[in-house]
Amino acid sequence: MLRSIAARIAQALGLILAVVALNFLLIHITPGDPATVIVGESGAGDPELLEEIRAQYGLDRPVIVQLASYVGRVATGDLGESYFFNQSVSSLIANRLWPTVLLVATALTFAVVAGTLVGVFTARRPESPLSHSATVLALVGFSMPVFWTGIMLVILFASVWNLLPVQGWHDVSYTPGVLGNIADVAEHLVLPALTLGLIYLAQYSRLSRASMLEVLESDYVRTARAKGLSESSVVYKHALRNAIIPVVTVIGLQFGALLSGALLVETVFNWPGLGRLAFDSILRRDTSVLLGVLLVSSVMVIAANLLTDLLYTVIDPRIRLRERSRV
Template identity: 60%
Template sequence: MTLLSATAGGRTGILQSATVGRVGNLLRIVLGRVVRAASLMLAVIVVTFLLLSLAPGDPTAAIGGDAGVRDAATAEAIRAEYGLDRPLIVQIGTYASRILHGDFGQSFVLNEPVWSAIAPRIGPTLLLSGVALVAAVVAGTLLGVFTARRPRKLISHVVTVVSIVGFAMPSFWIGLMLIILFAVTFPIFPIGGMNSTMVGSGFFEQAADTLWHLVLPAFTLGVIYLAQYSRLSRASMLEVLGSDYVRTAHAKGLAPRIVVYKHALRNALIPIVTVVGTQFGHLLSGAVVVEVVFNWPGLGGLAYQSIQQRDTPLLLGILLLSAAFVLVANIMTDLIYRIIDPRIRIRRTK
C-alpha cells in the first residue's frame, strides 16, 4: 500500500508539474502576443500619420470646408483647435495616449465620435468578409480535392484554367459584370445596398432580404480567393496522396473516400489554413473595393470616404480595427493548427 501510495503521489506530482509548466508556457505566449499586438498598433498609427502628412491636400478643408482653405486665419484657428499645428511626433503621442483610454477621437467630417461612426458598419463588413471567406475556402478545397483525385481528367484541366482566369480578373470588374448581367440585363439580384425599403419588418424577412443582397458582393469578393484555394488545395492534395501512409492505407483495404477525406485531407489543410490566416488582411482590403461597387454599408465604403475627405481620426480608427481583426485571425489560425495537426501540440509542450 505504501509503495502504491508513493507511486500515485509521484504521478500526481508529475501531472501537477506538467500542468503548471503548460500554464506558464501559455501565459508567456499570451504576453508575447499582447506585446506584439501593441507594437503593431503603434506601427499602424505611426505609418498612417506619416502617410497622411505626406499626402497632398489640407486637412482644414475637411474640417472647415472652403472657408478653412481660403481664409488663412480660419485655417490657423482650425489647426490650433485640433492640434494640427503641433509637431507630428506630438500628434502621434497624443493620439496613442487617447487610444489607451478608449478614445478614438472625433471625426473631422461627420462631427461625431469615431467609434459611433464605425460601430454600425462592423457587422456588415464581417458578414460580407466571413461569408466570402467561408464559401471560398470550402468550395475551393472541395474543387482541389476533386481535381487531385483525377489529375489527368479533362475536368481537372478545366478547373485549373478557370481558377487561373478567376484569380487574374480584378474584383471591381467582376462586380460590374455581375451587376450588368444579373441586376440589369436579368434583374434577379438587387444592384446594391444591404436591405430593400419595401421588405417586411419580420426577422426572417429581413434575414432573407439581406442574404439576397449578399449574393453578388460575396461572390465577387470570394471568387478570387476560391480560385487560389482550389489551386493550393489541389497541389497540397497531390503531394499528400503520394505519401507513404496514404499508400499504406490503400494497401490495408480502406475505402478510397475514407483515405482521402479522413486521412489525407487533414494534412492537406495545413497550407490552406496558413494562407487563410495570412490573407485575412487582404480580404479586408478587397472588401473596400467590393463595398464601393455594391454600395455595401460596411467599413470599406467608410474608409474610402475618409481617404477622400482626409478624415484622419476616422481612417485611423478603421485601420486600427482592421489590424485587430488580423491579429484575431492569426490567433484563430494557430488554434486551428493545434486541432488539425497534433504534432504542433506535442512540440510546443515539450
C-alpha cells in the same frame, strides 16, 4: 502552450502600437490640410478661421506631439471625432463593422469550402476532363480583377437577368421582422460575397489540389488503403486534414488582401462597411475616421494571423507536441 500564446499576444500588441504610429505619420505627411475640409469651401479663404480650427483640433502642434496625444487617446479607446460626420469615430466604425465582417466571413467561407472541395476532386482525378476544366476556370478566376468581376456581375444579374439587388444591404420595401431582415440582407449579400470570394476560391482550389496530390502519395495514405479503408475515409479523414494546413496558412497571410478587396467590392456595390467608410474618408480628408478604420483593419489582420497559429494545433496534433517539447 499558454506561454507561447501569451508571447504571441504580447508581440501582437507591440505590432499594433507600431501600426498606429506608422499610419499616423504616413497620413500626416501626405499633402492636404484637414482644416480646409473642416471649415468648407466658403471659409477656406479666411486665414484667421483656419488658424482657429487648427488650434481647436490640435493641428498647429508639432507632429510628434500630435502622435503622442493620439497614441494616448487610442490606448484609452478614444479614436477621436469625425470632421465630416461630426460624431465619434468609434460609433461610426461600430455601425460599419458588422457589414464588413459579414461580407468577409461569407466570402472567405465560400472560397475555402468550395475551393477545397474543388481541389480535392481534381486531385483524386488529376487527368480527367473535369479536372482540366476546373484548372482552367481557376486560372481565369485568379486573373480577374475583383472590381471587374463585380461590374460584370452587376451587368449580368441586374441588366440582363434582373434577379438580384446590386446596391446597399437593405431594400426600402423589405418585409419587417427578423426573418424579413435576414432574407433581405442575404439577398443583397450574394453578389458582393460572390465577387470577393471567386478570386480566392481559385487560389484555394489550386493550393488544395497541389497539397492533396502530395499527401495522397504519402506512406500513411498507402497504409490506410492497404488496411482496406474506403476511399472517402482515406481522402477526407486522413489525407485532407494534413492537406488543408497550407490552405489555413494562406488564409492567415491573405486576410489583409481580403480586406483590401472588400474595399473595392463595397465601393462597387455601395455596401455600407468599413471599406466604403475608408473610401469616403479619403475623399473628404477625414483623417480621424481613416486612422480608425486602418487601426481596426490592422487589429483584424493581426487577430486572423494569431488565430491561424492556434488552428495549427487543432488541425495537426504534432504541432502541439513540438510546442510542449520547447517548454
